[in-house]
Amino acid sequence: MENLLSIVSHFRLVGHVQSIEPLGSGLINDTYRVRTTESYPDYVLQRINRTVFQDVDLLQRNIEAVTRHIRRKLEAGGETDIDRRVLRFWPAEDGRTYWEDGKDAWRVSTFIPRALTRETVNPDNSYYAGLAFGHFQAQLADLSDTLGETIPDFHNMEFRLRQLREAVAADAAGRVKEVTYYLDEIERRAEEMCKAEQLHREGQLPKRVCHCDTKVNNMLFDAESGEVLCVIDLDTVMPSFVFSDYGDFLRSAANTGLEDDQNLDHVGFNMEIFKAFTRGYLASASIFLLPVETENLPYAAALFPYMQCVRFLTDYLNGDAYYKIQYPEHNWVRTKAQFKLLQSVEAHIPEMHSFIGNLLTK
Ligand code: GN1
Ligand code: MG
Numbered sequence: 411m412e413n414l415l416s417i418v419s420h421f422r423l424v425g426h427v428q429s430i431e432p433l434g435s436g437l438i439n440d441t442y443r444v445r446t447t448e449s450y451p452d453y454v455l456q457r458i459n460r461t462v463f464q465d466v467d468l469l470q471r472n473i474e475a476v477t478r479h480i481r482r483k484l485e486a487g488g489e490t491d492i493d494r495r496v497l498r499f500w501p502a503e504d505g506r507t508y509w510e511d512g513k514d515a516w517r518v519s520t521f522i523p524r525a526l527t528r529e530t531v532n533p534d535n536s537y538y539a540g541l542a543f544g545h546f547q548a549q550l551a552d553l554s555d556t557l558g559e560t561i562p563d564f565h566n567m568e569f570r571l572r573q574l575r576e577a578v579a580a581d582a583a584g585r586v587k588e589v590t591y592y593l594d595e596i597e598r599r600a601e602e603m604c605k606a607e608q609l610h611r612e613g614q615l616p617k618r619v620c621h622c623d624t625k626v627n628n629m630l631f632d633a634e635s636g637e638v639l640c641v642i643d644l645d646t647v648m649p650s651f652v653f654s655d656y657g658d659f660l661r662s663a664a665n666t667g668l669e670d671d672q673n674l675d676h677v678g679f680n681m682e683i684f685k686a687f688t689r690g691y692l693a694s695a696s697i698f699l700l701p702v703e704t705e706n707l708p709y710a711a712a713l714f715p716y717m718q719c720v721r722f723l724t725d726y727l728n729g730d731a732y733y734k735i736q737y738p739e740h741n742w743v744r745t746k747a748q749f750k751l752l753q754s755v756e757a758h759i760p761e762m763h764s765f766i767g768n769l770l771t772k
Pocket of ligand 1: 435436437438439462622623625628643645646669718
């Protein structure tokens with residue numbers, strides 16, 4: 411606490427800090443809520459994980475470009491609740507939007523009041539989430555700043571498979587022998603799952619500015635109306651395929667179980683959430699989506715549980731170097747839960763195609 415207070419003192423904030431407490435459930439950064447005395451805004455303080463985000467300057471420049479662009483659009487559109495619809499980062503004493511204490515990098519944004527995050531959603535919330543992500547991609551479609559890749563090849567499936575194969579070859583934690591069934595299942599799907607990279611190389615599939623971490627707890631819902639106010643966790647906003655945002659939301663929101671459910675009977679793909687989200691997403695995104703993008707939305711729904719399964723398994727084999735874990739087998743449990751979700755998604759693919767086809771011909 412002492413230490414956190416001294417970090418906050420390096421930012422040019424208004425108000426008097428009263429207390430600092432942990433916030434949220436992210437797997438990468440450490441997040442705190444900074445409470446101030448009444449009538450001043452509260453803040454969110456974050457320690458940026460430097461092992462994951464090696465170029466903090468590029469990261470914050472991306473975020474500044476994105477929030478500036480969205481803020482301008484909101485202003486031009488006459489929006490009155492701007493400070494709840496886009497994040498605001500505060501300058502440190504040297505004017506940059508982050509501060510380094512010699513070891514870690516820190517940043518501060520305004521805490522958005524009367525909002526909540528969710529770990530699960532119902533069809534109504536998902537419809538709003540779909541609208542919000544389609545809208546987010548549309549808002550950023552004319553961003554003139556070129557964004558850097560804050561994590562190179564972040565959602566590149568070919569790259570993620572290479573990382574897995576390297577982890578298998580190294581077998582650093584001696585765990586490969588336990589996981590061979592899953593390795594076979596992953597390899598069997600590898601070519602199909604790399605379809606996006608292939609389509610991109612053929613010049614058929616564009617990259618657009620995407621959020622790239624649209625899991626359900628990365629958005630803020632208005633506590634009263636239930637609408638999505640804004641998306642948070644902007645570290646991975648970068649050029650990618652639209653599949654990233656569509657697929658990662660469904661991976662987390664349409665899962666009937668937890669991302670790390672120990673009981674695989676709980677895990678499955680909820681088609682009601684899928685339908686509501688897809689209706690929302692297409693309502694705001696179909697104006698810019700190409701046929702190759704809409705046709706492949708069911709593929710995107712499968713790609714993200716698959717990719718997450720590969721990433722969790724890779725981390726498990728590497729001895730848990732990347733994701734925060736709560737117990738030694740945690741990444742293994744996550745791997746199995748994501749694979750179960752993938753199987754359930756696969757079973758629904760024809761139904762997804764016909765649902766989307768019907769929506770588009772209406
Ligand atoms: C991480 O930071 P957080 O918890 O929102 C990860 C995502 C994964 C997710 C799995 C930078 O997101 O890519 O999908 O965990 N973020 C990064 O829960 O790797
Ligand atoms: Mg998060």
